[in-house]
Amino acid sequence: xxFDLSEEQQLLQDGARRLLADxxxxxxxxxxxxxxxGYSPALWAAYAEMGLLGMPFAAADGGFDGGPEGVMIxxxxxGEVLALEPWLATVxxxxxxxxxxxTREQRAAxxxxxxxxxxxxxxxxxEAQSRYDLADCATAATMQGGGxxxxxxxxxxxxxxTADHLIVTARTSGSRRDSAGISLFLVPAGADGxxxxxxxxxxxxxxxxxxxxxxxxxxxxxLGSPGAGLEVAERVVDEAIAALAAEAVxxxxxxxxxxxxxxxxxxxxxxxxxxxxxxxxxxxxxxVAIEQARSMAMxxxxxxxxxxxxxxxxxxxxxxxxxxRAARLVxxxxxxxxxxxxxxxxxxxxxxxxxxxxxxxxxxxxxHHLHMLAEAGGLADAA
Amino acid sequence: xxxxxxxxxxxFRREVRAFIDAELPRATRERLAAGLGPTKAMxxxxxxxxxxxxxxxxxxxxxxGGQPWSAIKRYILSEEMQAAPAPAPLGFxxxxxxxxxxxxxxxxxxxxxLPRMANLDDWWCQGFSEPGAGSDLxxxxxxxxxxxxxxxxxxxxxxxxxxxxADWMFLLARTDPDNPKAQEGISFLLLDxxxxxxxxxxxxxxxxxxxxxEVFFDDVRVPAEHLVGTEHRGWDCAKFLLSNERTGQxxxxxxxxxxxxxxxxxxxTPGDGGVPLADNPRFRxxxxxxxxQLKALEMTTLRVLADENRALKxxxxxxxxxxxxxxxTEIQQAISELYVMAAGPYGLxxxxxDADTDALPDWMALAxxxxxxxxxxxxxxxxxxxxxxxxxxxxxxL
Ligand SMILES: Cc1cc2nc3c(=O)[nH]c(=O)nc-3n(C[C@H](O)[C@H](O)[C@H](O)COP(=O)(O)OP(=O)(O)OC[C@H]3O[C@@H](n4cnc5c(N)ncnc54)[C@H](O)[C@@H]3O)c2cc1C
Numbered sequence: 001x002x003f004d005l006s007e008e009q010q011l012l013q014d015g016a017r018r019l020l021a022d023x024x025x026x027x028x029x030x031x032x033x034x035x036x037x038g039y040s041p042a043l044w045a046a047y048a049e050m051g052l053l054g055m056p057f058a059a060a061d062g063g064f065d066g067g068p069e070g071v072m073i074x075x076x077x078x079g080e081v082l083a084l085e086p087w088l089a090t091v092x093x094x095x096x097x098x099x100x101x102x103t104r105e106q107r108a109a110x111x112x113x114x115x116x117x118x119x120x121x122x123x124x125x126x127e128a129q130s131r132y133d134l135a136d137c138a139t140a141a142t143m144q145g146g147g148x149x150x151x152x153x154x155x156x157x158x159x160x161x162t163a164d165h166l167i168v169t170a171r172t173s174g175s176r177r178d179s180a181g182i183s184l185f186l187v188p189a190g191a192d193g194x195x196x197x198x199x200x201x202x203x204x205x206x207x208x209x210x211x212x213x214x215x216x217x218x219x220x221x222x223l224g225s226p227g228a229g230l231e232v233a234e235r236v237v238d239e240a241i242a243a244l245a246a247e248a249v250x251x252x253x254x255x256x257x258x259x260x261x262x263x264x265x266x267x268x269x270x271x272x273x274x275x276x277x278x279x280x281x282x283x284x285x286x287x288v289a290i291e292q293a294r295s296m297a298m299x300x301x302x303x304x305x306x307x308x309x310x311x312x313x314x315x316x317x318x319x320x321x322x323x324x325r326a327a328r329l330v331x332x333x334x335x336x337x338x339x340x341x342x343x344x345x346x347x348x349x350x351x352x353x354x355x356x357x358x359x360x361x362x363x364x365x366x367x368h369h370l371h372m373l374a375e376a377g378g379l380a381d382a383a
Numbered sequence: 384x385x386x387x388x389x390x391x392x393x394x395f396r397r398e399v400r401a402f403i404d405a406e407l408p409r410a411t412r413e414r415l416a417a418g419l420g421p422t423k424a425m426x427x428x429x430x431x432x433x434x435x436x437x438x439x440x441x442x443x444x445x446x447x448g449g450q451p452w453s454a455i456k457r458y459i460l461s462e463e464m465q466a467a468p469a470p471a472p473l474g475f476x477x478x479x480x481x482x483x484x485x486x487x488x489x490x491x492x493x494x495x496x497l498p499r500m501a502n503l504d505d506w507w508c509q510g511f512s513e514p515g516a517g518s519d520l521x522x523x524x525x526x527x528x529x530x531x532x533x534x535x536x537x538x539x540x541x542x543x544x545x546x547x548x549a550d551w552m553f554l555l556a557r558t559d560p561d562n563p564k565a566q567e568g569i570s571f572l573l574l575d576x577x578x579x580x581x582x583x584x585x586x587x588x589x590x591x592x593x594x595x596x597e598v599f600f601d602d603v604r605v606p607a608e609h610l611v612g613t614e615h616r617g618w619d620c621a622k623f624l625l626s627n628e629r630t631g632q633x634x635x636x637x638x639x640x641x642x643x644x645x646x647x648x649x650x651x652t653p654g655d656g657g658v659p660l661a662d663n664p665r666f667r668x669x670x671x672x673x674x675x676q677l678k679a680l681e682m683t684t685l686r687v688l689a690d691e692n693r694a695l696k697x698x699x700x701x702x703x704x705x706x707x708x709x710x711x712t713e714i715q716q717a718i719s720e721l722y723v724m725a726a727g728p729y730g731l732x733x734x735x736x737d738a739d740t741d742a743l744p745d746w747m748a749l750a751x752x753x754x755x756x757x758x759x760x761x762x763x764x765x766x767x768x769x770x771x772x773x774x775x776x777x778x779x780x781l
Pocket of ligand 1: 509511519772
């Protein structure tokens with residue numbers, strides 16, 4: 001067992017950290033957020049140049065071959081600065097589906113663009129009725145003249161508005177909540193009948209609601225085997241949970257740093273508020289939560305490639321539970337310890353709180369996963 | 384970064400399991416599995432078997448019976464012992480006094496005491512706390528006055544765990560009462576419990592147990608050669624002792640074992656509405672919640688262990704280490720609460736001394752008592768509040 005970064009990983013981390021430190025101060029972030037497309041294309045190009053966008057992809061596909069640890073390192077750094085770029089949507093989610101389900105030809109057509117930062121992807125799976133249930137899919141795809149026709153609606157598609165291609169879950173057989181019968185389709189964003197309505201999410205990122213009305217795609221739009229899309233979707237969502245766990249650790253670490261700076265400088269009753277023990281113990285609670293969360297982010301990197309899907313799901317639920325709980329505690333206490341200033345849009349800490357709240361919500365909050373894990377009979381291996 | 388156990392580490396785990404299966408007496412294992420503590424004889428017997436194998440004090444220097452192992456390997460050994468479950472080697476000997484003698488003692492002290500500590504020929508107890516000196520240990524008042532080649536000790540210790548079993552005590556006593564700095568006039572002494580003038584009085588804990596004592600000293604004579612380290616500098620030894628074995632406090636293996644047993648018995652324990660407890664949604668949710676926290680703690684423990692060499696070299700403690708005491712004790716306490724919930728009304732019947740505990744499975748009979756007893760975990764070893772004070776100062780600069 002070895003928790004140290006390899007030399008290559010260390011170089012990667014140092015390089016990415018420098019880039020972000022130079023270009024992602026809070027003021028720059030505000031400017032980026034205020035103007036379309038809601039993230040920085042220039043920084044996206046810079047990530048590509050550093051090789052970050054190729055992180056999870058195999059060398060044979062032109063990727064960096066950085067594995068889950070590489071994704072963890074990058075995600076944590078992006079979390080520290082609250083980066084707005086479509087890393088999760090394009091590289092982790094969209095790229096994940098391509099890694100696990102696409103043929104060599106499909107990968108060759110798309111991955112070079114993803115890795116170079118010129119192709120953006122989004123993963124469209126949430127529907128009005130589905131909440132966190134990936135199997136609950138009413139969007140339908142029917143065979144027609146050698147191709148497919150898609151009908152349905154998707155919601156809160158992360159970075160769906162700017163994506164060049166959408167990866168859409170659609171039912172090719174079975175009824176609404178069956179786990180078999182879901183297929184994955186690659187749909188060009190400009191396809192006839194596809195309408196997107198983009199908006200800013202609660203955490204300042206971008207997402208879109210999408211309707212598909214009789215959208216026609218070719219036979220080669222199908223990713224993976226027909227009807228077997230759920231397994232891929234679950235695997236990719238687990239990878240997203242691992243990435244979000246690391247991002248949350250970065251965001252929590254930054255929140256604690258900001259909070260400690262404030263505790264040391266803000267004076268009331270003639271002394272720094274950090275000298276009050278009630279606040280010291282809150283800060284200690286935050287640190288405990290962050291260290292436990294960091295452990296879980298590492299567990300996630302360790303386990304996300306587990307081939308036993310049931311075991312992997314249980315572990316990733318455990319990760320999401322601990323991350324969600326920590327994110328809530330750290331987010332809320334950060335605001336509380338800042339007092340009134342923590343409530344202002346002008347000040348960074350509130351933005352961390354909002355992103356941490358979003359991270360808990362994405363792909364199932366702590367209570368959802370706790371319920372699912374309990375139903376499944378628990379972790380089973382911890383005991 | 385490679386977050387898996389190596390093949391060598393896995394092989395070692397198998398070796399440990401085989402050793403435990405071959406050597407651990409069945410009666411000991413059964414008693415511990417039922418949730419009871421080991422008897423003194425069981426602890427002594429087991430530690431001697433470990434010592435014969437060279438495994439009683441692996442973290443000590445090789446010259447004194449230790450092993451040149453990585454921290455991970457030591458962890459595997461202790462985790463497997465907790466999982467068995469087997470008695471832990473006596474902490475007062477192997478984790479507390481032994482390392483102090485190794486770091487601060489004379490050659491003569493090492494030769495005389497260390498082999499007997501490792502083999503549990505002497506049972507040690509810890510005389511630190513006093514009625515007026517708990518968290519603020521440096522305010523202790525027990526006096527040791529130098530008279531010729533002896534110290535004469537007067538005063539009182541309290542909360543002394545297993546003093547009734549002990550052959551020896553390591554204690555802190557004030558040797559320089561005139562020093563205005565409370566920490567600077569204290570010495571670390573080794574005391575033979577058979578010396579005249581010592582009175583041990585039991586304190587009964589809320590679970591009815593007898594594990595702690597008051598110890599009174601009335602002109603107790605301690606040979607000067609039993610001073611460890613420099614006179615008046617005993618606080619250095621105490622600080623060193625208290626900072627050791629942080630990872631031991633997480634007791635991940637023991638918590639895993641407790642959960643494993645609870646999962647098992649829940650299958651045949653009635654829950655509400657005619658279904659087994661194992662199918663009760665509240666129980667399942669609470670169980671899963673604790674499992675998740677324990678999983679995180681296990682990873683944190685491994686991180687701290689893997690980082691131990693660097694932390695020692697750079698003399699920079701890993702912030703994750705303070706998590707171990709706090710979360711480790713909280714999780715153990717939460718598990719004890721879950722046992723109370725699991726035993727339900729039947730747990731009440733077993734609380735009194737006149738209860739017919741034979742009518743109940745052991746785990747049920749013990750659930751409430753263990754819950755009561757385990758409140759101690761967040762109090763001793765530096766209370767959890769004190770841990771947070773330390774974190775605020777050491778890691779956060781507050
Ligand atoms: C079962 C058991 C076994 C023990 N075994 C031994 C033994 O073998 N040898 C030995 O020497 N001692 C032993 N102890 C003693 C133990 O170390 C002390 O109980 C512990 O140090 C706390 O001291 P106290 O009980 O005097 O509580 P106090 O120090 O009076 O604390 C009372 C409360 O105040 C809090 N508090 C105190 N100071 C602060 C502060 N600065 N900031 C915030 N909160 C604070 C504490 O956290 C606690 O909640 C044992 C105790 C128990 C319960």
